[in-house]
Amino acid sequence: MSSTKEISDGSTTPDEPETPLPDNKLEAHPTETPIGPPPDGGFAAWLQVLGAFFLFFNSWGIVNTFGVYQSFYQSSLLKSRKSSDISWIGTFGAFLLVSLSIVSGPIFDRGYVRSLVVVGSFFTVFGLMMTSLSTEYYQLFLAQGVCVGIGGGLLFLPAVAIVSTYFSTRRGIAIGITAAGGSIGSVLYPIIFRKLQPQIGFAWTTRIIAFIALATLSVSAAIIKSRLPPPKQARAMLDMNALKSTPFVLFSFGMFLVFAGLYIPIFYIIVYAQRHANVESDMSFYLLSILNGASVFGRILPGILADKFGAMNALTGVTILAAIFAYAWIAIDNLAGLIVFAIIYGFLSGAVVSLPPQVIVKLVPDMRLVGTWMGMGLCFAALGILIGSPIAGTIVDIATGHFSHMLILSGSFSMAGGIVFVIVRFVYLK
Secondary structure (H helix, E strand, O other): OOEEEEEEOOOEEEEEEEEOOOOOOOOOOOOOOOOOOOOOOHHHHHHHHHHHHHHHHOOOOHHHHHHHHHHHHHHHHHHOOOOHHHHHHHHHHHHHHHHHHHHHHHHOHHHOOHHHHHHHHHHHHHHHHHHHHOOOOOHHHHHHHHHHHHHHHHHHHHHHHHHHHHHHOHHHHHHOOOOOHHHHHHHHHHHHHHHHHHHHHHHHHHHHHHOOOOOOOOHHHHHHHOOOOOOOOOOOOOOOHHOOHHHHHHHHHHHHHHHHHHHHHHHHHHHHHHOOOOOHHHHHHHHHHHHHHHHHHHHHHHHHHHHHHHHHHHHHHHHHHHHHHHHHHHHHHOOHHHHHHHHHHHHHHHHHOOOOOOOHHHOOOOOHHHHHHHHHHHHHHHHHHHHHHHHHHHHHHOOOOHHHHHHHHHHHHHHHHHHHHHHHHHHHHO
């Protein structure tokens, strides 16, 4: 089929058939009907981008809002709990959001994309409503961590995978626009929480967020449509051939390392600003929105570069830069520095989140397996998210509020992942 293929310098060239890497040794599916090339544009394709945009808006957008909830819980609702305990709520939600791709991927490949969107929307809205009624730690963990996390996990992968099947040479910019929905959601939702919570309380503020999610997800459910026909024969939930692909396994391990460190600054920037830099409460809340706002551009502009120079090249560069700036955060102890950091790190983190699916699309030998391979790869990223922030919270608790060791951990995880990406790029994608 018509697509793009990464060549020796990392750039892309259109209209060449997608083929597996030499060591993949994967079989095609000759008994199934051949599929035509992606339309790479047109009303139907861009309509899917709109639907997927709102899926990101209410999956990553809500997960990345947890920083304001963490600060509120620590200062009010759960002030008797440790920072590491509270961080488990947001961390477990993010873990489920990414790890459930291993389930939603094969379901997507079987043609049930709208069912995923409907069920995921229910869990997201229901979880937020239950969060609004919660007053105890275990209630918040089940509602916001588990239920909302499941909802996001059923919404996230379809958002990326559906766009990948409609675009080829413009896939990077299309996925970038889609992923920007997560950034815009994570800008607007914290501002809504911060503005409304003092006036109408935690419960009704969270309900209003749930109503916004319901309205926007209804748009996605109405317009999302699978382009590829479902397979004639049922497939396993896992494609074990993926684990025989050395570049895929190495890339997945790199994602595990990167995502272990990536979300530590996002979850802790508000607490850091208040405790270490003595930033006033009102302004510290806006740091998260500034960070997430910058990630809008980080999800779109690197997508354009990925179309021109190769997704692996772009991802490797932004990952190493994100690690460097995580280290640099150690020296920042004032509001001006934190604003600059939030802008730069927000841009880089947005790129790191949006580019991996484009790399996985390059590694998969058959677009009818794209959901399955994405799910398997993103499961590694989910494990990284699961361990990173709680370890960081424990370090902060042990160090009685000192953050330098936590920031070293964040930068080291990301740098290690960047080194693995360099190996994949220059050893296996030559």
